[in-house]
Amino acid sequence: MEANPHAALDLLKKAHPPETASAIFTEKVLRKPLHLRPTSPDPNRQDARAHRRLQRLRKKEKAKRRQKPKPLSAKEKRITGIYEISKGSQKYDIYVPLYRMWLDYIWEILGMVKGKQTWVTAQAAGAKLASADFHGAKLMVVRSKCVSTVGLRGIVVRDTKFTFQIINAKNELKTIPKTHTIFRFQIPQPDGVEKILDSEKISDISEDEMGPNTLIFELHGSSFEHRAIDRATKKFKQRNMTEL
Template sequence: MASEPQEHIAETLLKCAHSPDLAATIFREKVKQRPLLLRPTSPDPDLNARSKRQYERLQKAKKQRKSNKPKPLSAKQKRALCVYEILKEQQKYAIYEPLHRMWCGYMREILGLSDGKRSYVEASSVGPILVSADFHGALLEVVRSRCGSRVSGKGIVVKDTKFTFELVTPKNELKIMPKEHTVFRFEVPLEPKEDGGEEPKPLIFEIHGSQFENRATDRANKKVKQHFDPDL
């Protein structure tokens, strides 16, 4: 004689909490007839030849894309190729005069002088602006330095490195001016007034090179405190 089918444990527990009819309904709808959701999966490449070929093609294409991407030059290769060196025929003052005029407009804009309404700046607010400014194109002059031979050196900045300013002088020479223990001066000319009156005098600034011993891209987030520099 066949044994009677054993009652499901979920149905037994439901009958303990509900009436037999309600328990049977809940068991039928929530347990027996509950849909089983299966997440689709990719076929195993080892079991399916077509999927294996597709997988191999994808891996080959990925390697091909990586091999076609050019690798960046190393520092040694850049020095060998003279990537950052200014050629002799490009060391001419007249080439960089338009860059200087563009830089003057850039400085008037970041100092809030481009509208022509203001003709002055405050030292407390202009300091952080000058530190984070870009000096490529500035006409700098050395006014103080521990090395006397650098004083009165003047030229347009063509390269701003971490420790030096490289200037092209009016004599078409490239001069490398270390920033350490050196004070530079530059002028920002103001735009003439619309009424045609007297031409305003340019603003004159002096900066301590030791405060600028960072790459131009790193100075934007640097905070510089005002203090006396005993080295000068």
């Protein structure tokens, strides 16, 4: 007596030839492995919780890379000596080109053009000179409560809020306080000054040797206690000097 055929085999015979239906039935149904327990998960595949954690870490690292580095504090700057001038750099000849650049800079501010007579008045040039940068300027101390600084002159290598640091022809770095000190600086005319500036004795040039119509200014340090970066945007007004 023939056994009852399998229901799956009857369905396969309706869709496929008998040989093909028997092969599919034998491979897919009779020989199909039965798992007693679930197979182990793929070790390379992360679960949802680990995936979310990884995404949060990546997002945090990306935001950290976009942040600007924290600036150094005043204490850290003093410790590292970031603004200190090393002994090897305290040479007058190194800063002579800086003085020449400052002359070009101040000529441009005052509108002094070579081959053209320019009239400079206190009303027109006062505010411009007050907000100018004096790194590279050649200053001389003419009056001060600190008598030992009178007569010192040199090129400004650092302009802080309360001091000028200058280096003189003897390769000496001097720190001069601005308070109760009057500085003098001169601006020669652009005509005929190149020959003087190219000379080796630029540190010994007197006021008379700078050429005719040399402009001489005096700077009152007590009213100039501002950093160079702050003076660039500060508006100065004319007022009486009571201490004089």
